[in-house]
Amino acid sequence: MKKFNNKLAIVTGGNSGIGYATAKELIAEGAKVIITGRRKEAVEKAAEELGAIPFVADQANLDDIDLLKNEIENQYGKVDILFINAGITGGLIPIENMTAENFDNVMNINFRGAYFTLNKLIPLLNDGASVVFLSSIVATTYHPNNSVYQASKAALNSIAKTAAAELAPRKIRVNMVSPGPTKTEIMNKAGLNEEKLKGINEWMIDAIPLKKIGTAEDVAKLVVYLSDDNVASFMTGTEIVIDGGMVL
Template sequence: MSGKLEGKVAVVTGGSSGIGLAIAKEFVEQGAYVFITGRRATELEKAAEEIGRNVTPVQGDVAKLADLDELYDVVRREQGRVDVVVANAAVGGLAPEGAAASPEHYDKVFTVNARGVFFTVQKAVDLLSDGAAIVLVASNAHSLGIPGFGPYSASKAAVRSFARTWAAEFSGRGIRVNTLSPGPIDTPIYDTSGLTREESDEFLNGIISQVPLRRMGRPEEMAAAALFLASSDSGFITGVDLVADGGMTQI
């Protein structure tokens, strides 16, 4: 029985852990050949070993245009095209509220989360096959007001806006562009929040109390949602935001 992405070529940024790794695994299980990126070589190689087959790891930082050029050079040499792009790489980070947030924090978040996504897609355009699918991983935070998450939430709102624009710009080639907006998911991104373990636990418990399903989401659940957006199951869907947050923003 063939998979839903049989014979497809996919790029997943931030594919060495968390949601990105889960997506890469699911895509390979569904028949795709996947290129994964990540900044840390050791973690990236470990992820490739975990995936086990039909995967090429390419070390790089989406904030660096030369790294994105190298990524697509590798894709071009090895496969010659891209059928699915999942722009997932991102940084989190709780900042002091309002005026106390530093310019350095703001720049880091927007450089990776917005600029990185923009150029991940822009530099893929020449390799995209007609009828390709682009999945931008945003966040339910783009529609919430979470104290201390101003730059992060705004960067994800930019990602949501990119999806609408690209859905219009690429429609003539049958290329679909959608966002996946997770809620709180059990991934290592919370380890980069700048909080202590105790502060992180307190923060997460507070978030979970706002989720109608009363739990964190799992990376595998986000992978299933990304597969839907990447496959022909969503063939008449473009420009939408698929919110997967346990009802947090919907109820």
């Protein structure tokens, strides 16, 4: 008997990186998993590889979230595990040069979209369900040129803790996973060239006591742990840092 047999899980941004790895782990444990993403071809390809159910949705678009809610309600019923994972870093820009476009892109996906994904799916959550937000160690760091991304994750942590308090009467647990440097495509999407990426990777490895960068699978296993009632039933409003000791 697998731990998530007969459970429905939603993974936003599930077509790559941490979302993909988490969907894979959840399916391996018996869950039926719906993955979302903005690019139809990528979502459908990932779903086929994983054995997941694809749904094309942009977390920044509230109409898409409504469509997702309606699809779940009409086709699948109640949700047991919700992993709000989709996010972007945006450009590395100092505050002085920040554009409204970059600000809105990051905040609309990382904060506003995450907030309203939870907002709209709460009625579909089973009592005793698990919600996990993908945050980041940057929520409590203040590195130059990264103000909007850092602020978006700090805001995410704030609402996650409030949601944990609000949903506790229904025994719905809300937790945060905050990775440090992790091997995913997110930095490539920030528009950095190969030389800059190499330099950042070397700097990060040097700054991490365990002298390695984490993997998407490391984070996925932690999300699965938090989603398991048998081992994490007394955990809510908790942020777990998984960073190789970087913020020590």
